[in-house]
Amino acid sequence: MTIAGASLAPPVRAEWVRGGLIALLLAVLLALPLFLAARPFELRLLTVMFLYAAMGQAWNLLAGYAGQTSLGHGMFFGIGAYTSTMAAIGIGLNPWLGGLLGSAVAASVGVVIGLACFRLKGHYFVIATLVLAESLYLAFADWEWVGAAMGLDLPIEEPSLLAFQFHRDKRPYYYLALALVVAATALVVWLDRRKMGHVLRAIRDDEEATRSLGFSPMRYKLIAMALSAGMIAFCGTFYAQFVLFIDPPSVLSLQLSVMIALVAIVGGIGTASGPIVGAAVLVTISEYARIWFSGSGRNIDLMLYGLIIMAVSVYRPAGIVSLFGRRGGGRR
């Protein structure tokens, strides 16, 4: 996400420019809630945007870097949300610990899925992830112990950081969501620059060649899956604490799985800035279109949405970030 022509400048200067822009953006985002206290719509919009950006990063790690396209990542979101919520209801577990537990459960499920399904190629893998997520949806919608289709209400606590609940002033959610994106992005960028990132991209481009270099593609893909699933699960816990109610349509739906992938693809797959740009564009459009048009109940927001997705896939298959003319820019 640098200015046009930055690639002509010496790389060191480009790094400085980029670093400066990121610092500026962060400063603006940190200061913004001071002006948004009385604007719940914008506050919610940005919080949701951060949440999707963090999930897009997590999805990107598996799909963009390791080349394993999942259209079932919503299941990890649901696993996180249900694990921490059930633990809070059942044994009164603190949601932070519940979130970590959810991440561990999701990572384990991810590893099992990976062990079984990573040998499936292309669309067979895509359909397998879709089918797994949909099975979980059906099972949870029918399972009385987890509230079935009625869903679960979270136990209400005194608002505090420790309790992960804030009632009157929602700004802490904003900061926590911002922290989630920053953490997810930092992790992806860090991995990208280490051996892990290179090996993952090598697997995506040519799995056999990577194997012949002595790297186990399965091992690296499993690590990517575990990290990706764990990150998304923690976002699920965040969502549960934010909305204080979960049910299968809100945390396990196919639409959610697709939206997670869409954020990364529309922004720019395989790039660290892609999911952030994708979430900024898609969440803004969908939330504003909803309040402008949906009074009519005619779904103009979704029509617009569909058109944008088609336009990006035709004109910018490498995502919106490729507009900025950055080197590389996604999967070719």
Place this chain on the structure above:
Amino acid sequence: MTATLATQLLVSGLGMGCIFALIAIGLTLIYGVMNIVNFAHGEFLMISMYGTWLAYSFWGVDPVVALPAVGALMFLFGVLVYYVLVRQVLDGTMHAQIFATFGLMVFLQAAAQFVFGADYHAIDKSWLGGVLRIGGITLPSAQLAAGLGALLATLALYALIFRTHLGRQLRAVSQDRTAALTLGIDADRMNALAWGIGAACVGVAGALLSSFYYVFPRVGAVFVLISYVAVALGGFGSIGGALVAGVLIGILQVISGFFVASTLKFLPVYLLYLVVVLLRPTGILGRQ
């Protein structure tokens, strides 16, 4: 379990299975020719169901009569979608292709709601309505006719693909694109043809379905996920595989819907897919 009940379940399962198969064959044909999964396939079905319903409620045309017209119009629609959208992403990545047709799906679904509203519509007095009594067995005749119709359409499609020159060209492009090009086959035309035929398949399936199933903007989602599973289960690109898998799924979901719970009827179908691809990563009849 009585023999009557068993027959009823089997016939009902076969009927739905033939419809799933017809939808899945349209998908797998497109995939076989150009390696693209049409994620808007369910919305093609939805459009053809609305078309049939419109013909019925505005001009009193019975679904049986409307069927050929709906099939033909959907053929044109498929060709249009190919030239306007799909052709632009032919050389793109799998992601670009998935999301091009996914965007189309979102758009068509929202457009349907924009034009027709979210209400459920039904064709209540089709020629095919009512029930059929054979011995002690009661069968809904619309479902039976739809199953038969889907079977006939599938056979016709088989004849087209495996017995005609055009079908041979289609299969040639599907098996080896480069070799087909050197033989002077116009691959672009074959792509368009595959989209036309694929859309016509769901057109026929939609017209048949609308005589006993509600029409609403999200109706495609009900059928399409199952059709993807049928395509993958049978093996991407395999027409025989889609037919076998479609029928298998139809029977399985009726049985599990009856014995377990109607809300869980697709769960065994999904599990079947996972078990099959874990044993055979390219489905029942897919190319290794």
